[in-house]
Amino acid sequence: MHVEQLEIFVETIQLGSFAAVAEKRRLNATSVSRSVQNLEKQLGIKLLQRSTRKLTLTEAGEIYFQQVQPILQRLNQAQQQAQDIKQTLQGTLRVTTPIGFAESQLVPLIPKFRKQHPELKLELLITDECLDLLQQKIDVGIRIGNIEEDNWVAKPLLELCFIACASVEFLHNHRIEQPQDLQTVPCIGLIPHPNAQHWCFKKTQTDTLLEEIWVNQELLATHEQAAKQLCLAGQGVALLPHWLVEQEIHDGKLQEVLSDYQGFYQQSEAKIWITYPNREYVPAKSRAFINFLEQEFR
Incomplete structure (x- = not known):
């Protein structure tokens, strides 16, 4: 079995549908469904119960998901640590930010950051929706207001006036x-x-x-x-x-x-935060972007 098959299976559970995984990976939903089916054939067990409304894990699928998810996380961490040995940052940095802050503050700074790290690809997820950093594989988030997620690290960036x-x-x-x-x-x-x-x-x-x-x-x-x-x-x-x-x-x-x-405004948000997933290891690309933001807004 391929690592990609395991990733697609885990993402299907996290995102809730083949269509959502297909949109994220820029595939068609049939390819995603076939990947999970092939994984089930290789294992000889049924992982998902499929209906017209939703996908649910079988008992075996639940056990398999709980075992595979941390393995993939450790594998991604190992790959990132190996890449960080290089002197130049490479790979893709995924950042989410609110719309207004992106337009007025963040986007004008991007050329300066890219000049410092020209080999690093950047994906900006500009939305006022509070995306799940782990499920969406987001490296750094900028959020306004209270941070309630236990699995996030949050550092204050700006006081909100x-x-x-x-x-x-x-x-x-x-x-x-x-x-x-x-x-x-x-x-x-x-x-x-x-x-x-x-x-x-x-x-x-x-x-x-x-x-x-x-x-x-x-x-x-x-x-x-x-x-x-x-x-x-x-x-x-x-x-x-x-x-x-x-x-x-x-x-x-x-x-x-x-x-x-x-x-x-009464009870309005007091701070703008830099957030990132709470992991044992923070990738160099994330650290570089966080340090850049802190320097620019100091």
Whole structure:
């Protein structure tokens, strides 16, 4: 039997279907199904119960899966350690990152990283979905908010701060001198944040917390990028992460309002994290990328 057959079998259990494995490996589902069937023939046992709705492990399949999975992990680790002896990093580095952070912060840094490691292939999985690092074979993840997975290592990368901002055109027509003014001017809300229609402010110098402000949200968006574009179009004031709008503020396309105050959402995420699977051995390619991020955002 081939190692690839074992990998396909394990991935089928982890991902739940032949179609998901086929999509990941860029094969057709028939080839994936045939690979598992060939493995069953070689073993002389049935590993999977197949139905139109789902795949389930047989009793023998469960035992086999529990034994094979750690063997494959140790094999991958051995291969990685052997490759790390080389002076140049090679192979593929898989990184997952939220959409907004990727566009405004990470992607502009990629050319610099690739110049340092030209033989290393890079796969960017840009999504706001919290992908499973182990199942998806992801080397490094960037996540916003609380990290609850026990099998992840998490290192803080950035404190998450918010900036209330609007376009220059919008501010020509609206006066905003104190947080209470946001109750009467058009505002752009972010649906995913807790208590999205309540914005909190505290004095920057005194750190005095003010009451939550029920802002006049005339527009709501599920994504921060959309809220930023609406803000640039002069549609209202938005409370957005600093890393998402700092360039636009620097270029004069957006202007910070209420600069004497710090705005935030109640119970909002406090940090941006670098995450990676909790393993005995961290590959050199992962360490290089983590060190690069820490250096760039120091």
